[in-house]
Amino acid sequence: MAAQPSGGKKPFHIISPVLESLPLSRAAGTKVFMKLENVQPTGSFKIRGIGHLCQEAAKKGCRHFVCSSGGNAGLAAAYAAKKLGLPVTVVVPSTTGPTTVRKLEELGAEVEVSGQVWDEANKRALELAKTEGWVSIHPFDHPLVWQGHASLVQELKDSLDTKPDAILLAVGGGGLLAGVAAGLHQVGWQDIPIIAAETWGTHSFHTALAAGRLVSLPDITSVAKCLGAKMVAARALECAQECQVISQVVEDTEAVRAVEQFLDDERMLVQPACGAALALLYTGRLQRLQHEGRLRTPLASVVVVVCGGSSMQVAQLQALKSQLGLE
Numbered sequence: 001m002a003a004q005p006s007g008g009k010k011p012f013h014i015i016s017p018v019l020e021s022l023p024l025s026r027a028a029g030t031k032v033f034m035k036l037e038n039v040q041p042t043g044s045f046k047i048r049g050i051g052h053l054c055q056e057a058a059k060k061g062c063r064h065f066v067c068s069s070g071g072n073a074g075l076a077a078a079y080a081a082k083k084l085g086l087p088v089t090v091v092v093p094s095t096t097g098p099t100t101v102r103k104l105e106e107l108g109a110e111v112e113v114s115g116q117v118w119d120e121a122n123k124r125a126l127e128l129a130k131t132e133g134w135v136s137i138h139p140f141d142h143p144l145v146w147q148g149h150a151s152l153v154q155e156l157k158d159s160l161d162t163k164p165d166a167i168l169l170a171v172g173g174g175g176l177l178a179g180v181a182a183g184l185h186q187v188g189w190q191d192i193p194i195i196a197a198e199t200w201g202t203h204s205f206h207t208a209l210a211a212g213r214l215v216s217l218p219d220i221t222s223v224a225k226c227l228g229a230k231m232v233a234a235r236a237l238e239c240a241q242e243c244q245v246i247s248q249v250v251e252d253t254e255a256v257r258a259v260e261q262f263l264d265d266e267r268m269l270v271q272p273a274c275g276a277a278l279a280l281l282y283t284g285r286l287q288r289l290q291h292e293g294r295l296r297t298p299l300a301s302v303v304v305v306v307c308g309g310s311s312m313q314v315a316q317l318q319a320l321k322s323q324l325g326l327e
């Protein structure tokens, strides 16, 4: 049974399924296990860390949550707030679609649209958090968020027969990366390489790694808006010093094609943010890393974190395909 990260109080996330994917294994040339965070409450892994942070804040007397989000962290905060019987204000950038806003409101959240990108929405959220009794719920940059996300790795340890040879995940602000790195250390799997996927136009982690310091992207120009943090958390960069993190950047077209291929292969629809990680498997990135000697050959198995993403509909996939000239 996974450890209860919030001191005994039942967490809001579920123990998600781990399934072998034959189509992904064929594409990647090695056995691929999917950690299906897309079936979590509110549709992404976010509930693990955000739920944990909200529970801890409520214990300390928080009377109103305020969360800046591209969408999925906000949905997780709204779900947690509802469970805790507390009000929540979610601040999203104008790029967050109406589907997400509707879902946030259906969960009882007060929604404010502020700014063009997440970073601007976050500025507004921090202003609101100055209100007496209000607590800021950061979507990726908080130790309790990383602690909550780390439960994902404990579940892998409990369910896989053998230790995987790599873990693939997507990076926005770096919270999932930091949580998985923490989890790997907790279970003694710190030697497993993490392959961190971004899209060009959200590649703030890749840029920071190359510069050796935190760098802010001039803008977010990718369709994968849920990866749209101009600067990653400092902790993400520290992780890259503490364990083997391989940064890979994919094109928007590769991420969106991966979303469509995954829908056909596994009958699950995820956001382009998740498509970025899946694209590593569908576009031969894994084999290329092996060829370059950055991953060993052969690999026995790898895990891809299917991070999910709630507001994705077939119509949006079609619209993205035509926007990107994919038919």
Ligand SMILES: COC[C@H](NCc1c(COP(=O)(O)O)cnc(C)c1O)C(=O)O
Pocket (backbone or CB within 6 Å): 044, 068, 069, 070, 071, 072, 073, 074, 118, 139, 140, 170, 171, 172, 173, 174, 175, 176, 177, 225, 226, 227, 228, 229, 271, 273, 274, 307, 308, 309, 310
């Ligand atoms: C701007 O947005 C940051 C955050 N989304 C982040 C996100 C990630 C990346 O997680 P992170 O690296 O930010 O912890 C991956 N996969 C999905 C489906 C996501 O929504 C949010 O919802 O506020």
